[in-house]
Amino acid sequence: MRYAFLCFPGFKYKAVTLSYDDDVIFDEKLVGILDEYGLKCTFNLNSGLFAEKEGGRMxxxxxxxxxxxxxxxxxxxxxxxxxxxxEFPAAIAAQDVLQDRVNLERxxxxxxxxxxxxxxxxxxxxxxxxRTCGIKYARTVVSTHKFDIPTDWLRLPATCHHGDPALGELTESFLADYPENTHYVRRIPKLFYLWGHAYEFNDRNEWEIIEEFARKVGKRDDVWYATNGEVYDYVKAFDSLVYSVSDAIVKNPTATDVYLNYYGKNVKIGAGETVNIGEV
Ligand SMILES: [Zn+2]
Incomplete structure (x- = not known):
């Protein structure tokens, strides 16, 4: 289990990230709801489809x-x-990706x-x-109904779409406490990855779905709220840790503090630090 030792920042075991698409005006209301409950989202934008003037859906x-x-x-x-x-020849696909990067970075x-x-x-x-265009992660529309830490970041699946009938059940299961273990507490980290389009809330009059999700998972001490990019950077920092053969000494060559639960022992490996975890 590659991520058995991983904790999110602050020794948390649960993280939530969202991914919403298409630069629609309804993103503004979504941002308001997310900000109220402390959730963070990645907004995927089509820079060639911005409206010329205000008043429409884009x-x-x-x-x-x-x-x-x-x-x-x-x-x-x-x-x-x-x-x-x-569906497109490689050069046209590359242009669609790279030009969007160029525009959004500007x-x-x-x-x-x-x-x-x-x-x-x-x-x-x-x-x-x-890969050639320097994209570090890309979300698909595949739902796993799971909370696994991603491993194939350019084929990134979600836990579910917000319209999934399993959303409520998945939310409860995500928030459930871990069972106690008599030998040592071993908690597998959980990532809830939700995706959709803000226009769906508007067009179907379903804002209650995201409001309820935010109310349930937001503002909690045991959850780390992050954008997709922040989750990626954190997991990549964890992947970059260097362990001695004895497993006792761990070096963090990255610029990110990494939090581990090493067989029941909470250990923070600060950015650039080497820590001797000691006997476990
Ligand atoms: Zn889209």
Whole structure:
């Protein structure tokens, strides 16, 4: 079990991240709900589909800039024109990805290297294109109904879509306490990854779905709230730890503090530090 020792920051065992697509004006109401409950989301934007002027369903570039700049949320690539990438020749697919990066990095003044596949469309060729374009993770539309830490980041599945009939049950199961273990407390970390489109809440009059989810999982001491990119960076820092053969000495060569539960012992390996965990 590759992530058996992993804790999220602050020795937490549960993390929640969200992924919402398509730069629609309803993102603003979604951001309001998420901010109220302390949740963080990655918004996947089509920079070629911004509206010319305000008043429609799509945000203008200015509206997006105002909503997301300086917010706790992440912006990520969704393709300039929302192309189903697997259907297009490689150069056209590459252009849709890379030009969206270029545009979003210009608008937001930061590195934009996350992504969600438009229409969930990808194949092995598209994954290679993303690698070449420097995309670090890309969300599919696959639901696992699980809370596993991802391992194939360019074919990233979600726990579920917000319209999934299993959402309530999954939320309860995610929040449930871990059973006590008489020998040592071994808790497997859980990531709840929720995705959708804010226009679905509006068009179907279903804002209650996300409000209820936020009420249940938000503002809790035992949950780490992060964007997709923050989860990626944290897990990659964990993956970068270097262990001595004895397992007692652990070096963290990254710029991120990493939290472990090593056979019942909470250990923080600070950025750039080497820690002797000692006998376990
Ligand atoms: Zn989309």
């Amino acid at each position: 945000m203008t570039e200015e509206q997006a800039k105002k909503l997301f700049s300086g917010s706790v949320h992440e912006v990520a690539v969704h393709g300039v024109k929302h192309l189903s990438l697997a 608008i937001f003044g930061k590195v934009v290297d996350g992504m969600a596949y438009a229409n969930g469309s990808y194949d092995d060729k598209v994954v290679e294109i993303l």
